[in-house]
Amino acid sequence: MTETINPSQKVLASVDKLWEEEIEFLQTIARFPSTIEYEGSLQLYLKNFFQNELQMDVETVDVDEKEISSLPGYSPSEWSYAGRPVVVAKAPRNSRESEGSSLLFQGHVDVVSPEPKHKWSVDPWGAQRIGDRLYGRGVLDMKSGVAAMIYAYKAIREAGYEPASDFSIKTVIEEEATGNGTLAAANAGHLADAVLIPEPFGQCPSTAQLGSIWLRIHIDTSSNLQSDQTGVGANAIEKAQSVIEALQSYREYVNRDEQKPPEFAHMEEPIDVEVGTMHSGDFASNIPVEATLEVRSAVYPGKDPAEGKQDLIDWILDKTKDDEWLREHPPAFESFGFHAEGMVMPEEDPLFAKLDEAHELVTGKQCGRQAIPVTTDARYYGLYYDTPVTCYGPSGAKMHEPDEWVDLESVKNVTKVYADFLIRWCGIYKKEGES
Ligand SMILES: [Zn+2]
Known part of the structure; x- marks a missing residue:
C-alpha cells in the first residue's frame, strides 16, 4: 500500500x-578532473557509490x-569510448510491483577544459568552499546537479522510504561535445515516463x-608559397581573418528578429556563433600556410x-568570395x-x-518557465523517445x-525539490522493516 500520510516534511x-x-560528496566528485575522455574514474566512483552506499542495482552502458551512428541525434565523436561507460542505477524493486509512473534523474559528469588555469584565483580541481559558494571546474555545470539528484534519493531512503514505482539515476559522459552517452543508454532501453536533468540554469524549468x-x-x-618564403596571399592567418568576419556577419544575420522563433524572440542574441579554437603558425619568421578553426553555432528548434x-x-563561401x-x-x-537539434517541450x-x-x-514561490539558449541532453x-x-x-x-x-543554498533547494518531485511522481513506500 502506498503511504497515506504526507511524508514530504520528513524527507525534506x-x-x-x-x-x-x-x-562533501559534491567536493569529492568535483575533484575528479573529468574532462571529456577522462570521465572513467569518476564513473567508477559513482558506480560504487550507487551500489555500496545506496544499494541500487547498477548497469553500465x-x-x-x-550501433548508434545511424540513429537520429548521433554526433560524430573523436574520442575513444573505452573505459568510460554511462552508469545507470536503479532503485531496487524488491518484491513489490511498480505502482505509478517511472522516473529518471540524469546528469552529465564530463566537464569542459579549465584552461587557461592561470586565470583562476582558486585551484579548478580544488572544490574550495568560500562562504555560500563552492568554486571549481564543473561545480556548476553540472556536478552540483548530480549531487542534488543523488542526495534527493538518499534523503528519501534515510527518511525510511523508497519509491513506489521505477526510479533510476543515470550519469552520462560527453554531454559537452556530442551527447552520445545519453543516446547509447537510451538506445539500450534505459528510459522512463519522465526525465529531470539538473542542468544549472536556475530553479526555473x-x-x-x-x-x-x-x-x-x-x-x-601552401600552393601559393614560393620557395623563397614569399607569395601573394599565402598567409593562412590573414585568410582566416576573412572567414572570421564571415562568421561575425552570419551571427548578425541569424539573430535578426525575423529569424527568431517565438520561444527565443525576447532574447537579443540567442544564436551564439563563435570561433572556439584557431591553430596556425609555429615560428615568427615563417609564413603560416595552414590554419584550422573550430567553430560552433547554435541552431533554432525545428x-x-x-x-x-x-x-x-x-x-x-559567399562572404569570402570577394577575396x-x-x-x-x-x-x-x-x-x-x-550535430544537435533544438527542442520545444509541450508545457501541458x-x-x-x-x-x-x-x-x-x-x-x-511560483515557478516560471524559460527557454535556454544552449543545448542539453534533454533533446x-x-x-x-517521446x-x-x-x-x-x-x-x-x-x-x-x-x-x-555554484550557490550552495540553491543546491540544497534543488535537492529538496527533486526529493519532493520524486515523491509526487513515483509515490513512496515505507521501506520494509521501517515503522
Ligand atoms: Zn551542462
Missing part, C-alpha cells in the same frame, strides 16, 4: 540532515559508435532549448543540424562533434505541474569560464 528534513555530507553544431574549417595556402551546417558553409584567392581556394569544412505535460508544486512547497528524450523532460537545477556563475562557482 532528511535533506537538511544530510546537507554537510552532500557538500559502453558507447558503441557502430526549461521548455525550449537550442541545437548546436560544430564545424572545423581548414585553410591551406532546424535540421545538417541544414544548419550547410547554411553556415554557404554563408562563409580572389579564397574564391579559387575555398576553405574545406569538416563535421565533428555536436503533468511533469511541469508536479515540478511547480514541488518548487512552491520548497521555495514558497534525446523529447525528440526521439518522453517529457525538462532541465531544472542550481544557480551560480562563470559556467565554462575561470572561477566557476
Whole structure:
C-alpha cells in the first residue's frame, strides 16, 4: 500500500540532515578532473557509490559508435569510448510491483577544459568552499546537479522510504561535445515516463532549448608559397581573418528578429556563433600556410543540424568570395562533434505541474518557465523517445569560464525539490522493516 500520510516534511528534513555530507560528496566528485575522455574514474566512483552506499542495482552502458551512428541525434565523436561507460542505477524493486509512473534523474559528469588555469584565483580541481559558494571546474555545470539528484534519493531512503514505482539515476559522459552517452543508454532501453536533468540554469524549468553544431574549417595556402618564403596571399592567418568576419556577419544575420522563433524572440542574441579554437603558425619568421578553426553555432528548434551546417558553409563561401584567392581556394569544412537539434517541450505535460508544486512547497514561490539558449541532453528524450523532460537545477556563475562557482543554498533547494518531485511522481513506500 502506498503511504497515506504526507511524508514530504520528513524527507525534506532528511535533506537538511544530510546537507554537510552532500557538500562533501559534491567536493569529492568535483575533484575528479573529468574532462571529456577522462570521465572513467569518476564513473567508477559513482558506480560504487550507487551500489555500496545506496544499494541500487547498477548497469553500465559502453558507447558503441557502430550501433548508434545511424540513429537520429548521433554526433560524430573523436574520442575513444573505452573505459568510460554511462552508469545507470536503479532503485531496487524488491518484491513489490511498480505502482505509478517511472522516473529518471540524469546528469552529465564530463566537464569542459579549465584552461587557461592561470586565470583562476582558486585551484579548478580544488572544490574550495568560500562562504555560500563552492568554486571549481564543473561545480556548476553540472556536478552540483548530480549531487542534488543523488542526495534527493538518499534523503528519501534515510527518511525510511523508497519509491513506489521505477526510479533510476543515470550519469552520462560527453554531454559537452556530442551527447552520445545519453543516446547509447537510451538506445539500450534505459528510459522512463519522465526525465529531470539538473542542468544549472536556475530553479526555473526549461521548455525550449537550442541545437548546436560544430564545424572545423581548414585553410591551406601552401600552393601559393614560393620557395623563397614569399607569395601573394599565402598567409593562412590573414585568410582566416576573412572567414572570421564571415562568421561575425552570419551571427548578425541569424539573430535578426525575423529569424527568431517565438520561444527565443525576447532574447537579443540567442544564436551564439563563435570561433572556439584557431591553430596556425609555429615560428615568427615563417609564413603560416595552414590554419584550422573550430567553430560552433547554435541552431533554432525545428532546424535540421545538417541544414544548419550547410547554411553556415554557404554563408562563409559567399562572404569570402570577394577575396580572389579564397574564391579559387575555398576553405574545406569538416563535421565533428555536436550535430544537435533544438527542442520545444509541450508545457501541458503533468511533469511541469508536479515540478511547480514541488518548487512552491520548497521555495514558497511560483515557478516560471524559460527557454535556454544552449543545448542539453534533454533533446534525446523529447525528440526521439517521446518522453517529457525538462532541465531544472542550481544557480551560480562563470559556467565554462575561470572561477566557476555554484550557490550552495540553491543546491540544497534543488535537492529538496527533486526529493519532493520524486515523491509526487513515483509515490513512496515505507521501506520494509521501517515503522
Ligand atoms: Zn551542462
